[in-house]
Amino acid sequence: MADQNSTEAIIMAAISTLSPSRISDLSHSIAALFHCHRRRLFSLLSSPTIFSFALQHLQTISLHKKSLLIAHYLLLNLSVLNHFVKNSTAAPPYSATGMKLRDLDAVLLLLLLCELHQHEPEALESPPSFWRGVLCNYMADTMLKLTSFGASNGEVLIQFIEKVAKCRNFVNVMGGENGGSDEGKDGREVAASVAAVVALPSVEVSSGGRECVICKEEMIKGRDVCELPCSHLFHWMCILPWLKKRHTCPCCRCRLPTADVLAEIDRLLEDLVKIGGGGGGLYGECSCT
Structure with a gap:
């Protein structure tokens, strides 16, 4: 923090x-x-x-x-x-x-x-x-x-x-401080907000061979999958249970909005760090940028 x-x-x-x-x-x-x-x-x-x-x-x-x-x-x-x-x-x-x-x-x-x-x-x-x-x-x-x-x-x-x-x-x-972690103050993992999950776009897989990192299975060309704000793609049936427990991308830890006020403050400050050019500072650099 x-x-x-x-x-x-x-x-x-x-x-x-x-x-x-x-x-x-x-x-x-x-x-x-x-x-x-x-x-x-x-x-x-x-x-x-x-x-x-x-x-x-x-x-x-x-x-x-x-x-x-x-x-x-x-x-x-x-x-x-x-x-x-x-x-x-x-x-x-x-x-x-x-x-x-x-x-x-x-x-x-x-x-x-x-x-x-x-x-x-x-x-x-x-x-x-x-x-x-x-x-x-x-x-x-x-x-x-x-x-x-x-x-x-x-x-x-x-x-x-x-x-x-x-x-x-x-x-x-x-x-008290939560250490800037992805967990709530009492140690619970913080879920993505319902509004953020509902707003996620569905995109068509343009080429085969890409793997969903959650289930490790191939994403079939022409099928609809979920795209996170960091542009990483996942099967809908895989990412939805994940986001019910966590508000971070499985690949790069990019944060989605959450209903937890302390986690949301950290997320907004992290965004400001990246916008202000301080990626290597207090919060570190997000690998999705």
Whole structure:
């Protein structure tokens, strides 16, 4: 798993591959997303009832679940960035990367509490019943940050990179590291997501003699087989059971999307490493590139 400095380096290298117009589009998209979240945070702090529910939710969940909340928030932001570095048109589909409102409230409050504790550790020594007022005062002093009108593209991107790196660091510290492996935190193998498997194309074998590495049998010319994003081919009856247990290609370990949030964060960061030209760095070079 990446530490904060390496995460910043990965993101900066990927952003450096964008054209000036795409950097501008990315900056506007990030500012709009964080402006939306900032407005939700203001709504949360202005309502004693909503604030009470969000704080109670945070106080009743485990440290691991708090880590997963931040991981989901991190994944949302990485998904926006990956969209811009991989695509040349349109804005990212926010609905596809959104969070449930209850979870969004909880993670925004959690991140704000962590930020306040970092800058003013003594502020949270007061009873929780006073925290809403303390947070309102802190927000009033910092409300001109990321979402302020007139901020330059560079300022927005710097704020974004810092926020993503901090979230990554929080996930590592609060939830423990999984070592960047293809397994879940508890040692289970991570399956490819259903949506990713359904989207896999079926292609016709153009020439005989090619072998399916799973069953070791020849793929017959003219028959339909499954093609993974790395272009490796497999019998459908062979690859489907494989992907129910693993989200990597049997040949080159190229990763498919997964429903496991920590594995998906690793996959997106790995993609950014390759895009930024750091194939031999933190995650190593994928043999399918």
